[in-house]
Amino acid sequence: MGLLVDDKEFIDAIIESSDLASGIQLIRLFVTLLLMNTMSRPDEVWNKTWKLLSDDILYQKKRSLKIEDAHIQNLCLLQVEDLLISNEMSGMHCSLFQSLTSEQVEVYENILTAVLSEGITSLLLPGGKTAHSTFCIPLLINEESTCNIPQGSLKAKLLIETKLIIWDEAPMINTLCFEALDRTLRDIMRAESEENALKPFCGKVIVLGGDFRQILPVVKNGSRYDIVKATVNYSNLWKHCKVLKLIENMRLKRHTSIPSQTEIKEFVDWILHIEDGDMELNELGQGSIEIPKEILILDVEQPLLQLVDFVYPSCINNVTCDGSFDNGAILCPTTKCVDQLNEFILSLIP
Known part of the structure; x- marks a missing residue:
């Protein structure tokens, strides 16, 4: 009947769905259309509908930052490609993706990428994401695993431009995740220079934050040795790390009165006393806290x-x-x- 000749039906379908569907639901619809491989001009459909698809992103990002439309488009395209990759299909064959250069992918995350190890905590950061989501780390991981980020993809371009990665709650993550990211970065950055493959994380600055006195990686049916072996300071990457200790409690600066500072310091010292295990413990490592x-x-x-x-x-x-x-x-x-x-x-x- 010629309905699909000019992609108008696809555009109308997205526009009609936007009355009830959220931005991420429209992105999934767009990805489904790409997977069907029936659009003659995906870039034409994208140009007519990208504002509807990126509605959620626009809301989240413009709450705290002033971002241009081009940056919103790129953030939305990253989500599109993530879904394509999860369906074992890269978007690089589409004219929609081929027209993008590394300069066009530069959004504020390219200079600083902040991730957290735990999903609930990531909600506390504006635009916060988990490490597994950002770096496409596989859930079932082993000593040879790599992140699911194809060469030349938008996410690969994003990592190439990234100058600093801050990874909070690092002690909670299995060291195999850090090693998978290291292998992936070396592979991606090798295209820029073979020397990059010789550097840990390709020479990028990685700030790992966290407290080893808190929860360590969860190892199913693992012994104490298995848990210790899974921590990041057991990895060969640890010898390249420089350990910096925070010695000043910034919360104390919020209170101007000396009594408040004194009370908070006493409370903090009490918490640290518990965390350090400075108490009488039985053979099971249990003790009473007053x-x-x-x-x-x-x-x-x-x-x-x-x-x-x-x-x-x-x-x-x-x-x-x-x-x-x-x-x-x-x-x-x-x-x-x-x-x-x-x-x-x-x-x-x-």
Whole structure:
């Protein structure tokens, strides 16, 4: 019937779907059309619909940064190619991707790429991503694994232009992930210069942040030796690292009064005392912790109510206000505690 001759049906399909679908759902639709390989001019469809596809990206990025349309397009194209790669197909054959140069791929992440090891924490950073998502690290990893980033792809161009990578909570990640990224960078950067293959991470500055006293990599059915072997400081890459220790607590600078600084310092020292294991432990590594009376809620009829009011002042009055729960959190050690807290807060709301 000639409906697909000029790709108008594809463009109309995306436009009609945009009334109900989110940006990422439209991206998946666009990728599906690419996988069907029935569009005669993918770049034409892209030029007519990219603003609809990048709606979510536009919202996220423009909240904190002023970014030009060209940068938004490139960020959206990166998501398109990620989905193509996950379907074992590279987008480099499309005229849509071939027209891009490394200069056009330069967005603010090219200078600084910030990733985190854990998904929940990545939500705390504007535009934050996990390391597995950013570097396409395989979930089932071994000593020969590499990241799923093809030569010449947009993500490869992004890594080539990246000058600094900050990887937080590094001690939580299996060292095989760092080694996979190292092998991938050497392979990608070899196209620029063979000398790059001789340098750890191809000479790029990698800042690994974290605390080895916190959670180490999870090794299924692993022994203590297996867990230690999986940590980054066991890797051959560690000999190229320079260890820098943070010695000043920046939170103390937020409080001008000397009593507040003193109280916070005492609390921080107490936490470090626990983390360092400076206590009497039994043969199983277990010990008793005495909680200072200063941080306990005593002599109050409803201690939970006082805790909620302390963390979320005027909770009932502000429950419908945007952002009223953004600047505070009550950490619960068990699921049962979470359920009890939720039931209590809901009971306060009329």
